[in-house]
Amino acid sequence: MKAKTPHFTNMNRTLANILIDLIAALLFLGMIATGYLLRFPLPPGSNKSLSLWGYTRHQWGDIHFWISLGLLVVLVVHLMLHWNWIVTVIAKRCRLPKTAQPSLVRSGVLTAVVVILSMTLFAWSAQYSVKEITRPMRGKQLAHTRQLNESSATAQAYIDKENIKFWQDVYPIFETHCLFCHGPQRQLGGFRVDRKEDLFESRGHEPLVLPGQSAVSPLIAIVSGTKKDMPMADKHTLPEQDITRLKAWIDSGAQWPVKTDAGK
Numbered sequence: 001m002k003a004k005t006p007h008f009t010n011m012n013r014t015l016a017n018i019l020i021d022l023i024a025a026l027l028f029l030g031m032i033a034t035g036y037l038l039r040f041p042l043p044p045g046s047n048k049s050l051s052l053w054g055y056t057r058h059q060w061g062d063i064h065f066w067i068s069l070g071l072l073v074v075l076v077v078h079l080m081l082h083w084n085w086i087v088t089v090i091a092k093r094c095r096l097p098k099t100a101q102p103s104l105v106r107s108g109v110l111t112a113v114v115v116i117l118s119m120t121l122f123a124w125s126a127q128y129s130v131k132e133i134t135r136p137m138r139g140k141q142l143a144h145t146r147q148l149n150e151s152s153a154t155a156q157a158y159i160d161k162e163n164i165k166f167w168q169d170v171y172p173i174f175e176t177h178c179l180f181c182h183g184p185q186r187q188l189g190g191f192r193v194d195r196k197e198d199l200f201e202s203r204g205h206e207p208l209v210l211p212g213q214s215a216v217s218p219l220i221a222i223v224s225g226t227k228k229d230m231p232m233a234d235k236h237t238l239p240e241q242d243i244t245r246l247k248a249w250i251d252s253g254a255q256w257p258v259k260t261d262a263g264k
């Protein structure tokens with residue numbers, strides 16, 4: 001069967017091709033841009049502590065995903081629009097006998113089936129291969145953080161200053177707000193918040209924590225935003241209730257017991 005009204009169809013095709021390529025290019029740029037955000041300004045582990053233009057790392061990840069899905073759809077459409085040409089070229093290359101015009105619909109459906117099938121297979125295998133990381137500390141720390149968040153509504157009203165427990169009441173604050181820049185992965189300024197000596201020993205300056213003296217402990221100045229010339233000051237200020245908690249911990253002697261399961 002000959003193409004119907006060839007002139008009109010070709011015009012439409014050309015326009016569609018240009019449009020599709022333009023959309024593909026835009027989506028591709030979108031992928032690069034969001035990928036950049038996920039790699040640099042909002043690196044892994046920053047979901048809880050950073051947001052950019054109102055979105056967290058997770059939300060940017062979602063946007064990245066939907067853009068890439070859009071790009072895939074556009075690429076499939078692009079292939080379909082060029083299908084006749086592709087089949088002709090391949091046939092010529094492989095010196096296949098000339099067949100009748102390949103059906104665009106049949107080829108399109110075939111492509112879609114192959115793509116959807118392989119994506120489903122991939123998604124399925126990924127779904128069933130996700131494993132929980134069995135680091136002994138992890139679950140408990142998460143539980144602590146959750147506990148802290150749940151109780152934070154009442155925390156303002158009541159903090160048991162005498163009975164403040166480091167691993168339960170204090171460390172989760174560090175974990176949530178500091179560990180990402182001052183932990184195992186990065187040690188900005190050479191400082192690690194999960195290393196006792198980094199808080200208690202003078203490392204060329206006053207120790208950050210002076211037990212019993214929250215009013216003059218530099219840690220409190222840093223997290224309440226009163227330390228002068230603090231780099232990235234906004235990343236270092238904590239909510240009022242966390243400051244209160246840290247102060248109470250310092251004033252009660254700043255215990256940092258060896259972590260044992262019994263000590264919780």
Ligand code: HEC
Nearest residue numbers: 049177178180181182188189191208223231232235236238
């Ligand atoms: C987004 C990253 C980030 C987070 C989160 C963060 N910091 Fe920092 N911190 C920095 C950077 C950057 C510096 C400066 C490093 C340098 O001087 O090279 C710094 C420096 C410091 C210093 C050295 C201060 C000085 O006098 O120079 C201390 C102490 C510190 N941070 C404590 C904390 C504490 C406590 C928290 C949690 C409440 C925290 N940081 C959260 C990025 C961060």
